[in-house]
Amino acid sequence: QKEVEQDPGPLSVPEGAIVSLNCTYSNSAFQYFMWYRQYSRKGPELLMYTYSSGNKEDGRFTAQVDKSSKYISLFIRDSQPSDSATYLCAMIPRQGAQKLVFGQGTRLTINP
Amino acid sequence: GAVVSQHPSWVICKSGTSVKIECRSLDFQATTMFWYRQFPKQSLMLMATSNEGSKATYEQGVEKDKFLINHASLTLSTLTVTSAHPEDSSFYICSASGGAPETQYFGPGTRLLVL
Numbered sequence: 001q002k003e004v005e006q007d008p009g010p011l012s013v014p015e016g017a018i019v020s021l022n023c024t025y026s027n028s029a030f031q032y033f034m035w036y037r038q039y040s041r042k043g044p045e046l047l048m049y050t051y052s053s054g055n056k057e058d059g060r061f062t063a064q065v066d067k068s069s070k071y072i073s074l075f076i077r078d079s080q081p082s083d084s085a086t087y088l089c090a091m092i093p094r095q096g097a098q099k100l101v102f103g104q105g106t107r108l109t110i111n112p
Numbered sequence: 113g114a115v116v117s118q119h120p121s122w123v124i125c126k127s128g129t130s131v132k133i134e135c136r137s138l139d140f141q142a143t144t145m146f147w148y149r150q151f152p153k154q155s156l157m158l159m160a161t162s163n164e165g166s167k168a169t170y171e172q173g174v175e176k177d178k179f180l181i182n183h184a185s186l187t188l189s190t191l192t193v194t195s196a197h198p199e200d201s202s203f204y205i206c207s208a209s210g211g212a213p214e215t216q217y218f219g220p221g222t223r224l225l226v227l
Contacts, residue, residue, distance in 0.1 A: 008153075036218070043118075043205045043218035044156070088155060098144060098209070100216060102155045 003027050006089055006103025015112050019076040023089035023103045026070065030091040030101070033065050035074045038086045038105070047087075048074065079110045114140045116208050118219035125196055126227055133191045133222045135206030141186035142208035146216065147179070150203045162189055196226040 006023045013019055021035075032051055036044035048063040050056045050072075056063045062075040072091075076083055089103040115138040125131050135145060144163050148156040160176075162168040162183035170176045178200075180192040189208075193200055203223050207216040 041203075041221070041223070043116075043207075043221045046215065046217060049215065098146075098161060099158060100146075104155050107153075 001026060002104075003101050004089065004091060004103045007106055008104045010107040010109060012109045012111060013079060015079060015081060015110055017079050017110075019079050019083070019108060019110075021074040021076075021087050021089075021106050021108070023072050023091075024070055025072075025091060025101075027093065027101075028067075028070065029093040032092045033063070033072050034090040034092075034100070035061075035063055036088040036090060037083075038088060040085075044088055081110045081112050084109045114138075114208070114210065114215075114217040116142075116206065116217050116219040118206055118222050120222060121220060122223040122225075124225045124227065127197055128195055131193045131196055131224060133193075133204055133206075133224075135189045135191070135208070135219050137187050137208040137210070137217075140208075140210040142189075142210055143186065144209045145183055145189040146207045146209070147181060147189075147191050148205045148207065150205060150221075156205065159191075193224065196224070198226045200224065201226045 004025045034049040035047045038044040050063050053065050053067045060077045064073040086105045086107050088105045090100040117136045119134045147159045150156050159174045160168045160170045162181050164186050168181035183189040205221040207218045209216050
């Protein structure tokens with residue numbers, strides 16, 4: 001079993017829809033949770049990071065962490081064609097550790 | 113956000129030659145840099161972690177004599193693929209951290225094709 005599970009998709013939705021991307025994890029030691037967006041042939045771009053449980057909002061993006069369920073989500077409101085990319089969740093255990101543990105990534109396409 | 117650059121963005125070389133890839137943090141000092149490899153439609157695979165002025169720590173299965181990493185300053189790390197072979201063809205991405213490990217910033221990647 002992988003430490004972090006993420007549905008690779010592909011996921012295709014119409015423009016303007018609310019998108020929900022999710023990851024589950026097995027290691028209860030994870031404390032920091034990140035979402036990266038990666039366009040084709042580019043490096044990942046940090047979108048959101050959260051510490052422990054709770055919600056964090058930034059514009060059209062909301063990151064949600066439920067540590068009791070070992071489940072994290074990224075919501076995209078009013079999705080745009082420019083949001084079409086691969087979204088990677090990543091997490092890291094207690095402060096001091098350095099290695100990000102990535103999910104497989106979900107390929108998202110927003111159709112105009 | 114912090115900016116990380118990589119050079120070159122793509123490179124084609126003959127089998128048996130060596131290729132050097134540079135990773136620079138442009139507007140912050142990177143105490144730690146990471147090198148990843150990514151195959152098509154797959155997630156990132158960590159190859160090694162380097163701290164400025166120290167030897168790199170390689171992940172299991174990564175040949176340290178083949179993938180030479182140097183982190184000589186707080187803004188520059190290099191990855192040299194020695195005696196490259198076609199199976200080394202891949203997308204190589206670096207990331208840099210200025211302290212807080214949760215805020216890794218990635219470079220744009222270097223596409224390597226070995227003929």
